Amino acid sequence: MLIRRPSELAPSDITSPALYARRREFLQLSAGLALATALPASAKLGPGKASTLSTTETPTPLKHVAGYNNFYEFGTDKEDPAQYAHKLRTTPWTVSIEGLVKKPKTLGIEDILKLAPLEERIYRLRCVEGWSMVIPWLGFPVSTLLKQVEPLGNAKYVEFITAVQPDTMPGVRRSVLDWPYIEGLRLDEAMHPLAIMAVGLYGDTLPNQNGAPLRLVVPWKYGFKSGKSIVKIRFTDKEPTTSWMKTAPQEYGFYSNVNPDVNHPRWSQATERRIGEFSKRKTLPFNGYAEQVASLYTGMDLRKNF
Ligand SMILES: Nc1nc2c(c(=O)[nH]1)N[C@H]1C(S)=C(S)[C@@H](COP(=O)(O)O)O[C@H]1N2
Numbered sequence: 001m002l003i004r005r006p007s008e009l010a011p012s013d014i015t016s017p018a019l020y021a022r023r024r025e026f027l028q029l030s031a032g033l034a035l036a037t038a039l040p041a042s043a044k045l046g047p048g049k050a051s052t053l054s055t056t057e058t059p060t061p062l063k064h065v066a067g068y069n070n071f072y073e074f075g076t077d078k079e080d081p082a083q084y085a086h087k088l089r090t091t092p093w094t095v096s097i098e099g100l101v102k103k104p105k106t107l108g109i110e111d112i113l114k115l116a117p118l119e120e121r122i123y124r125l126r127c128v129e130g131w132s133m134v135i136p137w138l139g140f141p142v143s144t145l146l147k148q149v150e151p152l153g154n155a156k157y158v159e160f161i162t163a164v165q166p167d168t169m170p171g172v173r174r175s176v177l178d179w180p181y182i183e184g185l186r187l188d189e190a191m192h193p194l195a196i197m198a199v200g201l202y203g204d205t206l207p208n209q210n211g212a213p214l215r216l217v218v219p220w221k222y223g224f225k226s227g228k229s230i231v232k233i234r235f236t237d238k239e240p241t242t243s244w245m246k247t248a249p250q251e252y253g254f255y256s257n258v259n260p261d262v263n264h265p266r267w268s269q270a271t272e273r274r275i276g277e278f279s280k281r282k283t284l285p286f287n288g289y290a291e292q293v294a295s296l297y298t299g300m301d302l303r304k305n306f
């Protein structure tokens with residue numbers, strides 16, 4: 001996203017809602033089985049409990065969700081992650097949660113999957129580059145994970161640190177970004193019920209290119225806030241410096257809330273193209289989640305805190 005804007009996909013891929021409905025029926029039958037083999041038997045996986053926090057918009061076809069990605073560890077072209085991420089080693093996988101907490105912990109992905117039943121959350125994802133998708137995630141609230149370690153009273157921010165595997169990630173040999181890829185949220189943002197840890201999408205485990213085995217999803221912020229393949233979570237009292245802030249502070253701020261009124265220095269953020277659609281749509285404040293999250297930013301100047 002730093003280098004250039006993506007070429008748009010051919011607008012020939014329109015999802016048929018009927019097709020998705022049929023696919024969902026199929027998944028409801030097969031997902032339990034498929035996931036039972038891919039993941040520990042104790043995990044409550046499957047199509048996921050439906051959530052009232054889901055959008056009713058038509059999900060973007062799986063081939064785009066898993067074929068058009070930003071995951072710079074695997075290269076900067078949209079097709080690179082789908083081509084190279086199969087090499088990512090996702091087992092064993094642990095996440096250490098540390099910093100300003102009472103009980104620091106290192107949890108295996110199997111333990112994390114036991115923390116809460118999975119929900120399906122169909123969310124819009126809006127990239128700062130001007131494209132968007134609708135993705136049916138499987139996950140659980142970030143708060144479920146954070147509560148495990150009992151954050152201290154002076155913890156104000158949460159830093160999310162992602163994996164670096166030099167032998168599987170061709171992208172980390174170049175210093176496009178400062179590796180590991182780091183993201184951050186204010187603690188109250190991280191605890192918001194819309195913020196989830198995703199472990200699957202479209203009723204199945206996460207494709208590696210979407211951030212397996214565990215990634216953050218923060219639907220009211222630009223896509224880059226949703227760090228993939230997380231290995232460490234750290235509570236701090238200072239605002240974390242994220243990888244994008246380090247690389248281009250004039251372009252990417254800490255908050256990165258979707259805001260059609262604040263242009264990226266090099267292009268407008270007023271509209272977006274939903275991958276698979278012909279015409280552009282207006283970008284909505286907070287990506288359409290203003291009703292749920294605007295109160296987190298009361299009194300803040302969101303032009304300064306971009
Ligand atoms: N580790 C890591 N996480 C990342 C990125 C990345 O390059 N590395 N790219 C971000 C960007 S810019 C976007 S738009 C989303 C894309 O998520 P998706 O490919 O699952 O749609 O992932 C975000 N998370």
Ligand SMILES: [Mo]
Binds near residue numbers: 070126223
């Ligand atoms: Mo992005």
